[in-house]
Amino acid sequence: xxxxxxxxxxxxxxxxxxxxxxxxxxxxxxxxxxxxxxxxxxxxxxxxxxxxxxxxxxxxxxxxxxxxxxxxxxxxxxxxxxxxxxxxxxxxxxxxxxxxxxxxxxxxxxxx
Amino acid sequence: xxxxxxxxxxxxxxxxxxxxxxxxxxxxxxxxxxxxxxxxxxxxxxxxxxxxxxxxxxxxxxxxxxxxxxxxxxxxxxxxxxxxxxxxxxxxxx
Numbered sequence: 001x002x003x004x005x006x007x008x009x010x011x012x013x014x015x016x017x018x019x020x021x022x023x024x025x026x027x028x029x030x031x032x033x034x035x036x037x038x039x040x041x042x043x044x045x046x047x048x049x050x051x052x053x054x055x056x057x058x059x060x061x062x063x064x065x066x067x068x069x070x071x072x073x074x075x076x077x078x079x080x081x082x083x084x085x086x087x088x089x090x091x092x093x094x095x096x097x098x099x100x101x102x103x104x105x106x107x108x109x110x111x112x
Numbered sequence: 113x114x115x116x117x118x119x120x121x122x123x124x125x126x127x128x129x130x131x132x133x134x135x136x137x138x139x140x141x142x143x144x145x146x147x148x149x150x151x152x153x154x155x156x157x158x159x160x161x162x163x164x165x166x167x168x169x170x171x172x173x174x175x176x177x178x179x180x181x182x183x184x185x186x187x188x189x190x191x192x193x194x195x196x197x198x199x200x201x202x203x204x205x206x
Binding site: 032033034069070071072082083084085086087088091092 | 143146171172175176179183186187192193194195196
């Protein structure tokens with residue numbers, strides 16, 4: 001395994017919170033349209049999530065990409081598992097897969 | 113003659129993944145003044161692609177295939193790449 005100290009922080013964040021969104025800006029003030037779109041989906045579903053702003057920390061901004069081996073932000077994690085970025089989250093929401101995934105992991109949503 | 117970034121992306125993806133349909137749109141103009149935009153554009157792209165190479169792969173795996181082909185572009189000036197990827201026999205997508 002690698003020794004990147006940021007990885008340990010990410011592991012704790014995604015392990016200690018059911019739903020984590022690494023994003024640009026904050027859920028209230030997203031700084032990027034793709035991050036805003038994912039916030040909108042999560043809000044629509046009514047799921048509680050922790051938004052983490054990668055713009056406040058350059059090592060995290062790069063670290064989260066290396067951790068997931070995914071070159072872009074936003075990145076959504078559910079119960080420690082990397083789900084995807086904006087396209088995937090939107091598609092899964094439209095087909096209902098995202099709602100099913102959350103429910104199958106025992107995470108409360110507005111609809112549940 | 114200089115190849116546009118969109119043309120380069122299309123050429124690389126066509127070569128690597130042999131799509132039956134591909135469309136690459138440069139959407140940089142829609143993002144002028146946003147995070148990641150640069151003078152000269154060529155920062156934001158949208159790719160729609162149907163390829164047999166995606167058959168049997170999850171959404172994550174499909175996007176990872178594209179990321180791998182475009183690693184150089186993503187490391188350089190391409191800031192955003194949205195994708196709609198399907199396999200010819202996907203029933204859900206057209």
